[in-house]
Amino acid sequence: xxxxxxxxxxxxxxxxxxxxxxxxxxxxxxxxxxxxxxxxxxxxxxxxxxxxxxxxxxxxxxxxxxxxxxxxxxxxxxxxxxxxxxxxxxxxxxxxxxxxxxxxxxxxxxxxxxxxxxxxxxxxxxxxxxxxxxxxxxxxxxxxxxxxxxxxxxxxxxxxxxxxxxxxxxxxxxxxxxxxxxxxxxxxxxxxxxxxxxxxxxxxxxxxxxxxxxxxxxxxxxxxxxxxxxxxxxxxxx
Numbered sequence: 001x002x003x004x005x006x007x008x009x010x011x012x013x014x015x016x017x018x019x020x021x022x023x024x025x026x027x028x029x030x031x032x033x034x035x036x037x038x039x040x041x042x043x044x045x046x047x048x049x050x051x052x053x054x055x056x057x058x059x060x061x062x063x064x065x066x067x068x069x070x071x072x073x074x075x076x077x078x079x080x081x082x083x084x085x086x087x088x089x090x091x092x093x094x095x096x097x098x099x100x101x102x103x104x105x106x107x108x109x110x111x112x113x114x115x116x117x118x119x120x121x122x123x124x125x126x127x128x129x130x131x132x133x134x135x136x137x138x139x140x141x142x143x144x145x146x147x148x149x150x151x152x153x154x155x156x157x158x159x160x161x162x163x164x165x166x167x168x169x170x171x172x173x174x175x176x177x178x179x180x181x182x183x184x185x186x187x188x189x190x191x192x193x194x195x196x197x198x199x200x201x202x203x204x205x206x207x208x209x210x211x212x213x214x215x216x217x218x219x220x221x222x223x224x225x226x227x228x229x230x231x232x233x234x235x236x237x238x
Contacts, residue, residue, distance in 0.1 A: 033232035033233050043108045053093070054092070055093070056091060060078075062074060065095075069154055070154065073095060091140060093132070093133050095130065096129065113179070113180070122216040125212065126155045127200075128209065129210045130210075131148075132208070144205075145203050146204055148201070148202040149201050150200045151198055152200065163195075165181040165191045166178040166212075167180075168209025178211050181204065
């Protein structure tokens with residue numbers, strides 16, 4: 001719960017700082033709330049800063065890449081198709097890895113999972129990932145599994161055998177929803193999470209968003225906290 005509290009305090013401090021500051025003469029300067037478009041742009045820029053780019057060659061067998069943080073990415077270069085045809089030659093891979101809650105917050109990729117009731121519950125995350133492949137700007141499809149080997153040192157927690165694979169449902173482009181991956185959910189990849197002494201192995205069959213998570217579960221009583229934000233701020237610009 002400490003991390004959740006820290007995020008709440010950080011958000012409150014950010015809004016408060018953005019609402020009023022001082023100029024060089026120590027005169028108060030009132031900051032106007034951002035427009036919805038400006039706020040969305042901030043999120044997009046934050047996501048771009050987290051995006052890694054790779055170039056690989058299709059038709060040459062298994063491709064293994066290592067992310068900036070040390071995640072091993074494995075995919076079959078012989079199992080890629082473009083418009084239904086086998087891919088040959090070089091192609092582009094985009095990869096995003098999110099581990100800390102602050103980055104998840106600013107990129108609008110919250111750790112909230114859809115429960116069977118349809119409500120959303122807080123998730124404990126072992127990492128959120130996005131992987132995609134294109135050639136000449138055309139979307140590619142994989143006919144084989146993609147594998148991510150994720151050290152738990154990146155999330156700061158020991159291996160948790162209750163972790164599951166989740167799929168990012170982007171039906172609402174502005175609000176990513178995490179659903180347990182059973183192959184039947186929207187965008188379901190039919191994958192799974194494996195465990196070893198040093199981390200997780202996530203295996204799935206589609207490009208897109210994937211998450212290694214489980215629901216947060218604490219039986220102790222909860223305290224509800226309500227906050228009023230400054231005038232001009234709402235869920236479209238903050």
